[in-house]
Amino acid sequence: MTAERKPTKERPKPLLRVDGLSKTYSKRVGLLARQEIHHAVWGVSFDIPAGRTVALVGESGCGKSTLGRLLVRLIEPTYGRIFVSGRDVTSMNDAEFRPYRRRLQIVFQDPETSLNPRLTVRSIVSEGAVAFGLASGSALEDLLVAELSAVGLSADALDKYPDQFSGGQRQRIALARAMILKPEFVVCDEIVSALDASVQAQILNLLLDRQESTNVSYLLITHDLAVAEQVSRTLLVMFAGRIVEMGRTAEIAENPRHPYTQELFLASPKLGAEPPKLSSTKLQALAVASSGCAFRLRCPMAEPGVCDGEAPTLRSISAESSQRVACFKAT
Numbered sequence: 001m002t003a004e005r006k007p008t009k010e011r012p013k014p015l016l017r018v019d020g021l022s023k024t025y026s027k028r029v030g031l032l033a034r035q036e037i038h039h040a041v042w043g044v045s046f047d048i049p050a051g052r053t054v055a056l057v058g059e060s061g062c063g064k065s066t067l068g069r070l071l072v073r074l075i076e077p078t079y080g081r082i083f084v085s086g087r088d089v090t091s092m093n094d095a096e097f098r099p100y101r102r103r104l105q106i107v108f109q110d111p112e113t114s115l116n117p118r119l120t121v122r123s124i125v126s127e128g129a130v131a132f133g134l135a136s137g138s139a140l141e142d143l144l145v146a147e148l149s150a151v152g153l154s155a156d157a158l159d160k161y162p163d164q165f166s167g168g169q170r171q172r173i174a175l176a177r178a179m180i181l182k183p184e185f186v187v188c189d190e191i192v193s194a195l196d197a198s199v200q201a202q203i204l205n206l207l208l209d210r211q212e213s214t215n216v217s218y219l220l221i222t223h224d225l226a227v228a229e230q231v232s233r234t235l236l237v238m239f240a241g242r243i244v245e246m247g248r249t250a251e252i253a254e255n256p257r258h259p260y261t262q263e264l265f266l267a268s269p270k271l272g273a274e275p276p277k278l279s280s281t282k283l284q285a286l287a288v289a290s291s292g293c294a295f296r297l298r299c300p301m302a303e304p305g306v307c308d309g310e311a312p313t314l315r316s317i318s319a320e321s322s323q324r325v326a327c328f329k330a331t
C-alpha cells in the first residue's frame, strides 16, 4: 500500500468546512439523578479539500463517531456549522439537504449490523440508487455490476445474502452501497478495524483507487495510527471531544507535540516503539479534567497554575510547521 497518491503543492478549496462544531448530551448522574452536560464533541473546526483523506484518531469514547455522524447530518449539532462547497448545510431543511444526503456518505465498522441480513446484495446496494433516481431497469443492473466489480466482487454476489460473505466481503458490499451514489465525501468509521491485515490493505487500496478516479474525500476514523499514516495526508487527534493536535500526518508522526499525541504514538505497537510505562496517575486511564486542560489528570507535563485555569485552544507551533496544538506547554 502506498501513501495518498496525489500530493499537490497548491491547497485546493475545501470541499467540507467545519466551524465550531459541538454536540452535547445531558445525562443523569448520582443518587439524586443530577443532570450533567456531556460534551461529546466540542468546538471542532477543520476543513477537508476535495480528493483528500483526513484521518481522525483518539481513544474509545473521545467522540470520533459522534463527529462522523454530525458531518453527514445523521445527528444534528448543538452548536457550530458545516459547509459543503461553501454552502451552510446545517441551516438547510430536509428538502434542501436531500441532494447532500447523496453527496455525503458514511460507512460503519460493523457490516453485521449495518447490512440487513434479510435483503439480497442487489437490494442493499441498489436501495440508495433507486431512492435518488440514479438508474433503473437494465441501466441499474449495469451500474450494480460495475459497482460490485469496482469493489472486487462478481455479479454472482447480487442474489446472495450478507451472511454468505466473509467480513471483508461484507465491508466491500457496504462500500459499494455508499459508492454507487457517487459521493463527494465519505466518513469511513473504523471500517477496517475488524479485518485482518491483508484484507485491511485491500480495502484501503479500494478507497484510494476510488479517490483517484472520482476525487472523493474521506474522513477516516481509526484507532490504528499505522493505518492513518498509510492513507492520510492530514491527521486530527481527538481527546475528550476536542481536537488537541492537527496537521500533516507525516509531520505529526515524526514529531508529535501534544502530550496526548505522544502517548498515543508511544502506545502504538505497530510503530515499533516500546510501550510507555504507565504511572499510577496514568492508570486512571479514563480520567478527564472538567476544568482547565481536559488531559491534565493524565499529563506528565501538567503544571498547576498553568493547565488548570482555561482550556487550551489550538495554536500554530511555528510558521514552518503545519502542526496546531491545544496545549500551553507544547513546543
Ligand SMILES: Nc1ncnc2c1ncn2[C@@H]1O[C@H](COP(=O)(O)OP(=O)(O)OP(=O)(O)O)[C@@H](O)[C@H]1O
Pocket: 025, 040, 058, 059, 060, 061, 062, 063, 064, 065, 066, 067
Ligand atoms: N446518543 C447519545 N446519548 C448520550 N451520550 C452519547 C450518545 N452518543 C454518544 N454519546 C457519548 O459521547 C461520547 C463519544 O462517543 P463516540 O461514540 O462518538 O466515541 P468514539 O470515539 O467513536 O468511541 P469508539 O472508539 O469506542 O467508537 C461517549 O462518551 C458516548 O457515551
Ligand code: SF4
Pocket: 258, 259, 260, 293, 294, 295, 296, 297, 299, 300, 301, 302, 303, 306, 307, 312, 326, 327, 328, 329, 330
Ligand atoms: S495544557 Fe498542560 S495538561 Fe494540557 S496537555 Fe498541555 S501540558 Fe498537559
Ligand SMILES: [Mg+2]
Pocket: 064, 065, 066
Ligand atoms: Mg466510534
